[in-house]
Structure formats: C-alpha cells, structure tokens
Amino acid sequence: MAELPLAGITVLDLGQIYNGPYCGYLLAMSGARVIKVESPAGEGMRGRPGKPIASYPFMMLNGNKETMTINLKNPEGVALLKRLAGEVDVLLENFAPGTMDRLGVGSDVLSEINPRLIYAAGTGFGQGGPHRDYLAMDVTVQAMTAVVAITGNDGEPPLKSGPALCDILGGVHLYGAITSALLRRERTGEGAVLDVAMQDAVFPTLTSALGAYYLVGGNPPRTGNHHQARAVAPYNVYATSDGHVAIICIREHHWAYLTKAMGRPELAEDPRFIDMKNRSTNMEATDEAVESWTSTLPKDEVFRICQEHDVICAPVQSLDDVIHDPHLIERGALQKVAHPTYGEVMLPSTPLRFQDVEPPPVAMPRGLGQDNAAVLQDLLGIDEDGVAALSESGAL
Numbered sequence: 001m002a003e004l005p006l007a008g009i010t011v012l013d014l015g016q017i018y019n020g021p022y023c024g025y026l027l028a029m030s031g032a033r034v035i036k037v038e039s040p041a042g043e044g045m046r047g048r049p050g051k052p053i054a055s056y057p058f059m060m061l062n063g064n065k066e067t068m069t070i071n072l073k074n075p076e077g078v079a080l081l082k083r084l085a086g087e088v089d090v091l092l093e094n095f096a097p098g099t100m101d102r103l104g105v106g107s108d109v110l111s112e113i114n115p116r117l118i119y120a121a122g123t124g125f126g127q128g129g130p131h132r133d134y135l136a137m138d139v140t141v142q143a144m145t146a147v148v149a150i151t152g153n154d155g156e157p158p159l160k161s162g163p164a165l166c167d168i169l170g171g172v173h174l175y176g177a178i179t180s181a182l183l184r185r186e187r188t189g190e191g192a193v194l195d196v197a198m199q200d201a202v203f204p205t206l207t208s209a210l211g212a213y214y215l216v217g218g219n220p221p222r223t224g225n226h227h228q229a230r231a232v233a234p235y236n237v238y239a240t241s242d243g244h245v246a247i248i249c250i251r252e253h254h255w256a257y258l259t260k261a262m263g264r265p266e267l268a269e270d271p272r273f274i275d276m277k278n279r280s281t282n283m284e285a286t287d288e289a290v291e292s293w294t295s296t297l298p299k300d301e302v303f304r305i306c307q308e309h310d311v312i313c314a315p316v317q318s319l320d321d322v323i324h325d326p327h328l329i330e331r332g333a334l335q336k337v338a339h340p341t342y343g344e345v346m347l348p349s350t351p352l353r354f355q356d357v358e359p360p361p362v363a364m365p366r367g368l369g370q371d372n373a374a375v376l377q378d379l380l381g382i383d384e385d386g387v388a389a390l391s392e393s394g395a396l
Contacts, residue, residue, distance in 0.1 A: 002356040004031025009182065010379075011090040014083075014101065016043050018138070018164055019198065020094035021061035022171030027090070027178065027352035029359050035088075035375055036065040037081070041070070042368045044320065052276075059339065063367040067396050068376075070368035072103045074234045076395035080376075085110040085117060087379045092180055094122035101254035108195040118181045122174040124166075126197035134382040136198065137150050139164040145202045150228065167204070170198035195204055205341060226283065232287045233279040234258065237316060238292045240299040244316040247290060247306065254277065254311060258316040261309035262293040335362040372396055 013024035021036075021043075023137070027245060028034040038046070042180035047057040071077035082105060085091055091110060093100060100106045100121075102351040107119040121127060124136020131144070142148050143158050143300040152159040174196045181192040200250050212220040218230060225246075227235040235248045249255045252275060267273050272282040280285045299315040306313035317325070323346040330336045334346045347362045372391075376382040381389070392395045 004356070004357055004360070005215055005354065006030040006032040006179075006182075008048045009033070009090065010088040011092065012037055012084060012088050013290075014091065014093040015122075016094060017045055018061060018167035018175070020056065020092055021045075021094055022057075023120070023122065023174040024065060025061050025063070025177045026171070026350060026352060029181075030352055031360075032090070035371070036062060036067045036365075037070050038368060039065065039087055040069045040369070040394075042069075046368065050285050056342070056345065058335075059365055061349065063363045064360055065365065066371040066375060067366040067369060068372045071394055071396065072105065073370055076393050077257075078104050078392060080107050080390065080395055082113055083380055084375075086114045087396065088114075088117070089118060089182070090118040092120040092122070092174065092178065094174075096135070097121075097123055097127050099208055111191060111193060116185060116189065118177050118185065118194065119191070120181075120194040120196070122170050122196050124197070124198050126200065127195040131199070137162040138166045138198075141198045141202065144212075145199050145204060146209065147202065148276050149219070150206070150222060151227075152222045153224040156222070158222065166198045168201050169201040169205070173201040183222070188226060196373070227280075230283060232276065233282050233283045234290050236290070236292045238287070238294040239299055240294050240302055243299040245294055245299050245302045245306075245313055247294075247313045249279075249312070251295065255279065257309045258290070258306070258311045261305050262290070264289070264293070291292045297371040325375060332359075337362055337364055339364070341371070369396065 006027060009027070009034050011027050011034045013027075013034050013035075013036045014019065015021040015024050024034050025034065025254050043058065045055050045328070047055050047058065070081050072081065073079045087103070107121070111117055111192050113133055124141050125131035125144070133231055134140070136143070139160050142165070145166070147165070148158045150158075151161055151351050174194070177194045177196050179196060185191060209220070215229050215231075223230055224233065225237040227233070232248065232250060237244050247258070249258055255273065256268045259265050271278065272285055273279050273289070297305075303313055303315045322328070323334065325334070333351070335349055336344050337347050339345045349362055350359050353359070373384065373387045376387055376390070
C-alpha cells in the first residue's frame, strides 16, 4: 500500500467554526500531520471546557488532528507561535482579515521567519476590496453571493440554502490552494501567501442562474425545484405515495425512456411534449403527467423502475436515510464512531480517494491542549519543565 500523499507535511491549523477546520480535516485525511491550535478556552464549537465534546460539527471537522493551546494575547504565546511557524510547512487560519496582523503573527512576519511557509488564509470576502471587512458567516456570504436571492419560489421570500455550502466550499478551495502551493514549492523552494474567499468559491455555483440571467436580460424569477431558466422539463421534485423523487430529462431520449417507464409511451408523440422547448412551454402539464404516475407508487419503486429504464432519478433522502445509506457505509465514506454523549454516531471520512492507498480511520477529536507537551517536544525540543513554565506564564 502506498503512502498517503501528504505524509511528511506538518500543518498548524488555526481554523475555527467550519471553513478552516474542514480544510484542516482534508489535509489530515490526506496524510498531513495537522496540529489544531486553539485558545486556552478552546474553540467555541468544541463546547464547554472540561466537558465531553458536545458539538457534532466540531467532532465532524476536527478528528485526526493533534491539539494544542496557545494564548495569542500573551507575548510568550505569540513568540511560541512564531517558533512553531519556523518548523512547519503550512499555517492555515480563517480569522477576519487583519486579525493575525494585529496579534503580531501575520503573513509578512511568519513568511520572513520561514520563507518556505505556506500561509493560507480563508475569509468571507478576501483580503482586499471594499467588502474585505464585512462580517462573514455562511448565511451572510450566501446573501452576498445571490444564493439566497435565487433560492425559493417566485412570489415568496427568498431562502438560504440548507447546507453550509459557503463555509465548506471555501474550505475545499483553501485545501486546493494549499496543495497547489506545496507543488509549486517543490519546484521553486518558495512558500506562498494564499487568499481564498468564500464568495469567490461560491460564485461558480451560479452557473445555471447566470445562464438564466443572461437569457432573460435581468434577474430571473425564483423557480423552486424547476430549472432556473425554466428551459428543461421534466426537472422537478415529484410526490410519491410515501415521499418524493427528483427526476430530470436533459436529452430527448431521456423523455422517451421516462414515458416508457411510466407505461405511457404515447406521451413521447404528444405535441405538448414532443421536444424540450414544448415540454418547457407546457411545464405544468409535463409535471402533472409525471406526477400522475409517481404519486401512485412508493419512492423506492419509482427509483427502481427509472433505473431499469435509464431515467435520471433519485429518491429524496432524509438525514436519517443518508447517515444509514448502505452505499456510503460500504465505500467507507461514513464510519461509525463512539461518542461519549451521543453514543454511536456517523462521521465522514474524506472525499479525496486514491486507488492505491486507504485513508486513515476516522477518529474523534483530541481533548483541548492534549498534545501540548508532545508537539512542543517534537517540533521545538522543549522539555517537560519548559512546557510547565509556558503553562505557568499563560502562553499555553
């Protein structure tokens, strides 16, 4: 079995909430040694200090990392981070722009200490530009990126997207920027300062919506579960006898397959449905024809029949369905882990898979500051007395 691709890379992960920690988790599951650096009080997502980990999101994004505490409001803590930055390959953070500079450990300072350092900053809107200092959380970035504006039904209030897509997409792009910078460093020997904005990362998800915008020459109406340009039909979520299914026909032969699956091949010759343009013009009638079939059957039966006829379809799964999905479990994408509060929980592995290497087993996050002594001894040669002195001074 081959070695994990980032084995030998050491990362200081100062990430918080979702964005930075997910990037750090991807790095850890790719083989990097990731050291999560928290304040002495612990990251807010961890839960109350001294208590069992109560936050599932923290558990989901911070396993497979070592943990240590550094007080960056303490001069000795600042000096300690500078020393550590001189010994690692990557430092990632997703504080508000300017925070690390104010603490005396910004990219300029740390890059001077370690010219090979990859300093990776994830933010809501980037390190420059008029939006730089806007407070950024997933929902505010969704709002600023038109995700909220285009989600929902016409004539109803706009809706945020259910998942935290801005935070996670930002983390994925930060991971991609870090790995690209590591490759460049192999060629040039030079480190990098990375600026990855969540808003930039989310913009490409507007592909269909922007297509509709340019097609109609302005903001298109919200279209709910329909195609955003209302140019594809069937394209919707349809009721079944016990839930819903999603069905889409993007080619003419898909519609022909669906009419056969429904036992109504004559619909393929109906002038209202003869081609995509007519089906889109008669979208309500198209949906009614499809739902008159789906509503008579359980969603799993609709899915089975569609699969047999090469129709693009999927049942609408609940959270409970997803965490028990046999496909995800068999692939190892989800793994069972014991939790002191919740009992047995499902945690994600990594989407980044290599044919010749298995990702590491999913692990629970370590206790707050659990690896202080080990990290400081290993990276800086500080002995037990030195660690005790740093603790006493308030640096840790």
